[in-house]
Amino acid sequence: MNILAIVGSYRKGHVVDTLVDRVLEGALQTHPGAGSEKIHLGDRRIEYCRNCMVCKKDDPAKPIAHCAVRDDMDELLPKLVAADALVFGTPVNIGAATALTKTFLERACWTLAKPGHRPIEGCPEPRTTKSRRAVFVVSAGTVPCWLRWFCDDATKLLKSWCGSCLGAKAVGSLYAGAVEKRGVAAYEAKARALGRRLTAAPP
Template identity: 30%
Template sequence: MKVMAFNGSPRKNGNTAALLRRCLAAVEAEGVETRFIQLGGSGIQPCRGCNACRKNDREECIIKNDPLNAWYAEMKEADGIILASPTYIWGVTGEMKIFLDRATYLARARLRAGNLEGSLKNKVGGALACHAFTGGVNAIQQMHSMFFNVQMIVPGVSYWPVATGLQPGDVEQDAGGLRYAEELGRAVARLVRRLDATKNLA
């Protein structure tokens, strides 16, 4: 069992990374493997709107010189996906938005071709955000939009997993934000384990 996690912040060791790592520690404590991917600064390119991925159930982007295709191949094999982003103008970062655009298009290729199940169906999704003052909930809702549109399952937690931080390290002082990030990690991991246990029950 494996959960992939994407840090949408351009800061590799900033507040969003710290929040995401706290979440992943909770995932690992439940016996589920994790993989941390630094999305911010990866050079991921925006969707060109060419619609090549809409043809013939294609689950590969025509853009070959960035990591999206390799990441998506891993996502299809993973059991869960956690996305994290700082809040930029009441939403996710530009690179996270590019990721959402392109990964959603790939995940919906089979659906657009008439299949009832996309390649990410029933995988578990979770989203975290950091903000300086406000907007974190908006960012989480953007990331949730991808999950819902590709048939993933999002477990509920007792409050929005958003942490507040303006200066480096501030998030470590947000006890509530850290607690909800850990709660999300446990919820994702436990749902992954329960779904894995049902795979052979059909």
């Protein structure tokens, strides 16, 4: 099993990065033989999508459509397609995923998806048919857990993107709320449990 973690936080060693590490620890507890890789999007050169639609118009039989932009997405897209299990982490900034995360998701949208038919004609559906699982870690500085569903668009976005662009089944998520007050340690056990769930059963 090949686990890929994508970190969309601007800070290494802080909340999201730490909790993603705990998820990977948990995942490897259940599946000691798994390989894992963590990618910090902030370390990579990822340009904005240009909406040129070269990818969307490319041959739908290709597992990865051609992108007109040459940057580190050339290396990252094949890693996403090869992954059996995915961990996505982002802080909640202004109620949503970070700009870094969204830049990455936009670039990986029509390169990994093709125009489909559901829920309406033209919506993205995955180019690959590989089955895989995904979990999500989001952290919010001030908003506590009980207000999550009013103030967290990040989890919804990640879940929907993973389904429509990669065919990944969401098997759980962790919302680390009010971390400025509660601290990261309050969520580490939950993050390990999330990791165990990721690798507990075949994709």
